[in-house]
Amino acid sequence: MGEGDEGYGEWQELVGAALLGTDRRRGGGPAGSPEALLDAAAVHAVRRRAGLRPAGARPRPEPAPRDPRPVPPEAAGHRLAQLLAGRGGPVNGGGRRGSAPDLTELLPQWLAAAGRHGYRAPDALVPALLDAARARSDLRPHALALAGTRGLWLARMNPDWRFALRGGAGGGELPDVTDPSAVERLWEEGLFAERVALLGAVRAHEPAAAPRLLATTWASERAEDRLMFLDSLRSGLSMEDESFLEAALGDRSRNVRATAAELLSALPQSALAGRMAERALACVGPEGVTPPAECDAGMLRDGVVKRPPAGRGERAWWLGQLVEAAPLSCWRERFGGLGPAEMVALPVAAAEGWTEELHAAWCRAAVRQRDPEWSRALLGPASAPPAAGPGTASLAERAKLLETLPDAERAAWVAEFIRAHGLSEAFQLLGVCVVPWAGALGRAVVDALDIAREAGSYPWSFSGVMGLAERCLDPAEAVRLEALTAAAEEPPDASPGAAAYWAEAFQRLVATLRLRAAMLSELAPA
Helix, strand or coil: CCCCCHHHHHHHHHHHHHHHCCCCCCCCCHHHCHHHHHHHHHHHHHHHHHCCCCCCCCCCCCCCCCCCCCCCCHHHHHHHHHHHHCCCCCCCHHHCCCCCCCHHHHHHHHHHHHHHCCCCCCHHHHHHHHHHHHHCHHHHHHHHHHHHHHHHHHHCCCHHHCHHHHHCCCCCCCCCCCCHHHHHHHHHHCCHHHHHHHHHHHHHHCCCHHHHHHHCCHHHCCHHHHHHHHHHHHCCCCHHHHHHHHHHCCCCCHHHHHHHHHHHHCCCCCHHHHHHHHHHHHHEECCEECCCCCCCHHHHHCCCCCCCCCCCCHHHHHHHHHHHHCCHHHHHHHCCCCCHHHHHHCCCCCCCCCHHHHHHHHHHHHHHCCCHHHHHHHHCCCCCCHHHCCCCCCHHHHHHHHCCCCHHHHHHHHHHHHHHHCCCCCHHHHCCCCCCECHHHHHHHHHHHHHHHHCCCCHHHHHHHHHHHHHHECHHHHHHHHHHCCCCCCCCCCCCCHHHHHHHHHHHHHHHHHHHHHHHHHHCCC
16 A cells, blocks of 8 residues: 555544544544554454455475474473473562472583483474574574574574574585585585584594595685684594694794694604603703793793783793693603602692692693593592682682593592582582482582581572582482471571571482472373
8 A cells, every 4th residue: 555545644643543542633533532542443453454455476485395204292392392381480578489390401411401302392382492592592402403404494584583694504405425415515615604513524524524624725724714614623633634633833923823723732652742841851850940031932832822811921821831732641651650649749849939820720721631631630539629620720720620520420529529628619510410419429519518408508599509500410319419408497696597498408408309309201202
């Protein structure tokens, strides 16, 4: 309907009446009453809509590709719908969450468990799943995997879901990685997301083929793309990557050079690791520490950053980078055959203040080289005061060292730390333990929470650990926790209202653990 016709003029007049008042513009009904104005507006709205010419029909989209994976059992599908619609438990005054489980925190666990079983999302829930992934980026990896090809198919039709196309292979099927011509065609013509996915698939099939594929277009890639492609080589890193990474040390991008150097230093047999060992051994020994006097061209090429951050001295900064990149195996001979624990215990250059710098660099090296023997030495006994740690007192550094240990040993160390020092300093350490926390670790967490409750500790200071426990404790711990759900008598020096808060928090914890147990049971194949 054209804007110059009579109907449009009447519509404009009604809009003017609504804005200026019926007493100043014409309106229908007695004395221009508001009711009459609304009636007239309704009539004209119908007329305007009826006069619209329908657009031409577009071609029907191709059906979504078939997803051969099974859907979850019916009860699990109903649970997913509940979690997608859930907004969490009630929140009481003062920021308290109430005793109901937080459904939004259970959704990631449901998605991860469904992925482990190899399910796909029920078709009717894919739109809601994409909406949830759009609102929460932490859900996207599992949500997009569950949505599968149907989710990508829908994402191409709705701009709100375009993020799904960036997070996958662009919605298309990857070629057979054993077909060189198909791989070459997608690598040269595909979108960036498709190329990233293809490089990952090639790396998983034949690790050495990934750097060969990268080399075919490396010189023409953008710096930010080269950096992301190079980062993908962390998975499956081996000496077969050395020649490519060594060439990348001469890249025109500083970030690319630094990443190449970091990857090479994680290969103890690489030429770069040997060069770094030679430099580090010249600086550190049983007799003391002599940091480098300058950062020469060779050091710069091997990834040493010349300018230190604010507050750091140049020589200390260069020393730390050399020791961090040197193979940890080079130190045994330099220190007369001593093992890591014995070397860490030596007061090397303590008077000059270099011991802390040296230990911090050894910590970074142990993490980079995934060396559990050095990690154990640098962690020391869990029962020792954190400030007296042989390698580092930093809980963040300790968490990284723990990640190099086997799962069971990691959990046992953290359990001992909690028994010795309580939960107040254990939050970061718990975050690297494998879920669910079972056995000694689960018991240590529950016992520490009970001790804090009995002591009348300020309850809100433990809310972070409580939230983590809801996600990570073994659901079987609900039986032991049941006795803690009743409000106990408050100690004389307890925080006001602490007993009621603790009871409420334990009630929520028990309810969440039971709900998690039900979720896992529902997802189990029939």
